[in-house]
Amino acid sequence: MQHGKYRFIVGFLTVPLGLYAIFVVWPFIQSIYYSFTDWTGLSPDFKMVGFDNYKKMFHDDIFWKSLQHSLLFALLLPLVTISLALFFSFMINVGGRRRKGGPAISGVRGSSFYKIVYFFPQVLSIAIVALLFQFAYNPDSGAINSLLHGIGLGSIQPLWLGDPNLALWCVMAVLVWSTVGFFVVLFSAGMASIPADLYEAALLDGAGRATTFFRITLPLLWDTVQSGWVYMGILALGAESFAVVQIMTMGPGGPDYSTTVMVLYVYQTAFRDGQAAYATTIGVALLVVTLLFAAIVMRLGRRERLEF
Amino acid sequence: MKTTKTPAPIPAQPGAAVTKGGAPAGALPRQKREGAVLNVFSHGMLILWAFMVVMPLLWAVLTSFKDDNSIFSSPWALPDKLHFENWSRAWTDANMSSYFLNTVLVVGGSLIGTLVLGSMAAYVLARFDFPGNRFIYYLFIGGMSFPIMLALVPLFYVVNNMGLLNSIHGLILVYIAYSLPFTVFFLTAFFRTLPTSVAEAAFVDGASHTRTFFQIMLPMAKPGLISVGIFNFLGQWNQYMLPTVLNTDPDKHVLTQGLVQLAASQGYKGDWSGLFAGLVMAMLPVLAAYIIFQRQVVQGLTAGALK
Numbered sequence: 248m249q250h251g252k253y254r255f256i257v258g259f260l261t262v263p264l265g266l267y268a269i270f271v272v273w274p275f276i277q278s279i280y281y282s283f284t285d286w287t288g289l290s291p292d293f294k295m296v297g298f299d300n301y302k303k304m305f306h307d308d309i310f311w312k313s314l315q316h317s318l319l320f321a322l323l324l325p326l327v328t329i330s331l332a333l334f335f336s337f338m339i340n341v342g343g344r345r346r347k348g349g350p351a352i353s354g355v356r357g358s359s360f361y362k363i364v365y366f367f368p369q370v371l372s373i374a375i376v377a378l379l380f381q382f383a384y385n386p387d388s389g390a391i392n393s394l395l396h397g398i399g400l401g402s403i404q405p406l407w408l409g410d411p412n413l414a415l416w417c418v419m420a421v422l423v424w425s426t427v428g429f430f431v432v433l434f435s436a437g438m439a440s441i442p443a444d445l446y447e448a449a450l451l452d453g454a455g456r457a458t459t460f461f462r463i464t465l466p467l468l469w470d471t472v473q474s475g476w477v478y479m480g481i482l483a484l485g486a487e488s489f490a491v492v493q494i495m496t497m498g499p500g501g502p503d504y505s506t507t508v509m510v511l512y513v514y515q516t517a518f519r520d521g522q523a524a525y526a527t528t529i530g531v532a533l534l535v536v537t538l539l540f541a542a543i544v545m546r547l548g549r550r551e552r553l554e555f
Numbered sequence: 556m557k558t559t560k561t562p563a564p565i566p567a568q569p570g571a572a573v574t575k576g577g578a579p580a581g582a583l584p585r586q587k588r589e590g591a592v593l594n595v596f597s598h599g600m601l602i603l604w605a606f607m608v609v610m611p612l613l614w615a616v617l618t619s620f621k622d623d624n625s626i627f628s629s630p631w632a633l634p635d636k637l638h639f640e641n642w643s644r645a646w647t648d649a650n651m652s653s654y655f656l657n658t659v660l661v662v663g664g665s666l667i668g669t670l671v672l673g674s675m676a677a678y679v680l681a682r683f684d685f686p687g688n689r690f691i692y693y694l695f696i697g698g699m700s701f702p703i704m705l706a707l708v709p710l711f712y713v714v715n716n717m718g719l720l721n722s723i724h725g726l727i728l729v730y731i732a733y734s735l736p737f738t739v740f741f742l743t744a745f746f747r748t749l750p751t752s753v754a755e756a757a758f759v760d761g762a763s764h765t766r767t768f769f770q771i772m773l774p775m776a777k778p779g780l781i782s783v784g785i786f787n788f789l790g791q792w793n794q795y796m797l798p799t800v801l802n803t804d805p806d807k808h809v810l811t812q813g814l815v816q817l818a819a820s821q822g823y824k825g826d827w828s829g830l831f832a833g834l835v836m837a838m839l840p841v842l843a844a845y846i847i848f849q850r851q852v853v854q855g856l857t858a859g860a861l862k
Binding site: 253383481 | 678736841852857
């Protein structure tokens with residue numbers, strides 16, 4: 248196997264690695280460097296300014312707001328999404344009634360139907376989902392308010408995205424809506440690999456469904472839940488929250504900065520305000536938050552690995 | 556999962572489950588009642604969520620067939636007649652056709668590029684020992700957890716300096732580069748699971764490394780390529796952040812951008828029905844593809860998280 252080995256390795260790695268280095272690695276390194284300059288992005292001239300951008304960032308109210316919202320996204324969204332998904336997937340896979348002569352453990356009737364339907368939002372672009380809900384939230388003619396009207400709640404007609412106290416929750420609800428299905432399917436696959444005799448033993452000992460879930464399903468599924476948590480958090484800090492906030496909210500990021508998130512603020516500072524160097528500074532803060540988040544979840548979630 | 560034949564069996568009578576009470580013989584009465592209440596509750600929740608997922612999509616389809624007046628006066632009513640002209644208007648006047656074409660070009664090019672380059676890199680990293688192997692592997696993997704927006708600010712100027720801004724091929728190169736981390740990660744693991752004996756036999760018979768890869772290893776890796784291909788297809792088809800930054804020329808817009816642009820300009824034109832037709836037009840092919848290739852799509856999308 249040695250003949251021409253290195254020529255082959257170099258030949259196969261050059262193009263992928265080159266592309267990756269030019270378009271991914273190099274920009275990342277540059278952005279950290281630029282965060283110490285006063286580069287505007289518009290002219291090629293800039294000089295080093297040390298930590299000035301970082302000082303500016305610590306006194307920037309909008310930055311703190313966006314940090315708050317991003318943290319809320321990273322903590323609350325996975326919590327809600329994963330709890331809902333665990334509940335649904337447990338019901339779908341284990342929650343079925345025991346039928347005479349059937350297996351000890353079965354899913355509810357129509358479980359495959361639920362899995363197909365729940366997964367729909369996952370295949371749609373988050374941009375399309377955001378657009379759709381922007382119209383659904385429309386206070387005058389949107390689907391939600393007219394539905395409220397239709398069922399006799401005409402007096403409750405919130406402004407939804409126009410209300411600074413509601414807007415952020417509206418945006419989060421859309422992200423939950425679009426990601427629950429993915430985790431239902433993910434956890435279902437995990438639950439399917441838990442041996443049925445464990446459930447049978449628990450049932451014989453008289454365990455109810457809640458006990459079965461907390462004592463058997465959750466511990467055995469813990470690894471999947473944990474990596475799902477990190478995955479969802481990274482999405483909620485990055486691309487997904489950018490699309491929903493940028494498309495759905497007024498301004499975007501409004502009203503009154505009530506929905507702005509870090510990733511949107513980076514974009515606006517760089518491409519709207521022409522402060523490229525300052526934008527990379529906020530980007531570095533976003534990087535730190537993302538890595539800290541992943542490290543904390545992996546650390547807190549560490550448990551003994553269960554073999555089964 | 557033999558899901559395609561399921562005749563939409565919604566367990567629509569949670570009440571019936573209570574009265575019939577099919578708990579196994581010998582179960583305690585308390586458990587039986589508790590079970591029944593739980594049953595109603597959990598079935599109710601499952602149905603409610605299915606309803607919440609489907610309703611917005613149905614609403615969009617309904618709206619795309621209405622005229623502009625009834626969209627505003629009665630959002631939930633059925634259309635008076637099927638206004639197919641919304642669809643043709645969206646396709647031609649609102650440039651949906653060119654957004655589709657751009658998306659197909661970009662995704663087609665970058666999907667092929669991602670699979671070819673990704674499998675080449677993954678094969679070398681999985682099967683050959685050489686100094687720097689681990690370093691290059693972790694360099695690729697690291698790209699998965701970094702916030703892309705951080706790189707996008709300098710990337711804009713990198714792409715601009717290379718004269719690739721607002722071009723289809725520029726977008727293709729960037730898509731490939733940002734799809735490589737997951738593709739390399741997934742395929743490296745996959746190539747490791749394949750037996751080495753076949754490749755060795757081919758090598759003994761005088762095949763070169765390159766020929767062994769293309770004629771022996773790639774066909775063997777087909778299941779992995781399909782999974783990661785579907786993952787990348789959906790990710791690239793639905794991509795919004797990269798084109799928003801790197802592709803600002805309206806003629807080169809991809810679907811997601813085009814629709815957002817269209818929505819923003821509707822404030823002046825007021826063609827809401829056309830916009831909804833555009834939205835549904837963009838949704839349907841992906842949903843249809845999902846329903847047909849359901850098993851593979853689910854496998855492709857969840858494979859990464861389970862590894």
